[in-house]
Amino acid sequence: MTDTALFSLLLILVAPVAGSFLGVVIDRLPRGISVVAPRSACRSCGTILGARDLVPVLSYLRRRGRCRTCGAAIPPALLYTEIAATASAVLAVIVGDTPLQMALIALVLWLLWTLALIDLFHFRLPDPLTAPLFLAALAYAWLYGDPALALSGAAIGAGSFLLLRLVYSALRHREGLGLGDVKLMAGLGALVPPTDLPLLVLVAALSALVAAALTRGGWTADRPIPFGVALCAAGALVWLARVVLP
Numbered sequence: 479m480t481d482t483a484l485f486s487l488l489l490i491l492v493a494p495v496a497g498s499f500l501g502v503v504i505d506r507l508p509r510g511i512s513v514v515a516p517r518s519a520c521r522s523c524g525t526i527l528g529a530r531d532l533v534p535v536l537s538y539l540r541r542r543g544r545c546r547t548c549g550a551a552i553p554p555a556l557l558y559t560e561i562a563a564t565a566s567a568v569l570a571v572i573v574g575d576t577p578l579q580m581a582l583i584a585l586v587l588w589l590l591w592t593l594a595l596i597d598l599f600h601f602r603l604p605d606p607l608t609a610p611l612f613l614a615a616l617a618y619a620w621l622y623g624d625p626a627l628a629l630s631g632a633a634i635g636a637g638s639f640l641l642l643r644l645v646y647s648a649l650r651h652r653e654g655l656g657l658g659d660v661k662l663m664a665g666l667g668a669l670v671p672p673t674d675l676p677l678l679v680l681v682a683a684l685s686a687l688v689a690a691a692l693t694r695g696g697w698t699a700d701r702p703i704p705f706g707v708a709l710c711a712a713g714a715l716v717w718l719a720r721v722v723l724p
């Protein structure tokens with residue numbers, strides 16, 4: 479077995495465990511709880527979860543998504559995150575050429591998924607995730623692209639969203655676009671070529687509109703939309719398309 483094949487296998491095997499950890503990050507980071515210190519426990523009865531409760535995917539399926547002690551439902555987002563993390567690793571192995579490239583692609587996809595879910599549930603895009611995304615995008619550009627282009631893309635992405643934010647709050651006297659979206663655009667701008675940024679924002683805006691239209695209760699101007707979710711999804715799509723078809 480070659481080193482690359484061995485690493486591919488290892489990445490796919492580690493991915494569900496990484497997904498479990500990302501599930502903890504999604505649950506705890508927005509609530510300001512340490513992602514390492516307290517051991518994982520049932521949110522209903524407080525039972526500390528043991529090794530057999532923490533096997534990714536399998537524990538969830540075996541308990542049919544319920545706590546072993548009290549039977550309370552475990553949020554399915556955890557299961558989806560473990561599956562998405564594994565799917566991202568498989569995608570990274572297919573798309574990447576070297577172990578380092580595969581690892582970086584998986585890392586970027588894991589960060590985007592985590593950011594999207596936190597924005598979906600909490601309307602926040604925390605700095606401890608947008609900053610690593612920006613750094614990973616720069617590292618990727620430095621190794622496989624053009625760092626100068628990535629930096630200008632980051633400036634254009636973040637700059638245009640900052641301008642949009644300022645104009646909106648001047649016109650409407652309330653916040654329309656969060657600072658988290660501005661920081662997310664720095665990372666996405668570093669990831670895709672600047673010429674792809676209009677397409678990225680267009681895809682994100684259209685999918686956000688479709689999602690808002692399909693949401694029960696419909697869309698109203700006062701209801702916040704977690705636009706970061708759409709940006710993360712569109713970013714992953716446009717970026718991967720560029721990696722596959724340069």
Ligand SMILES: [Zn+2]
Pocket residue numbers: 520521522523524525545546547548549550
């Ligand atoms: Zn319980």
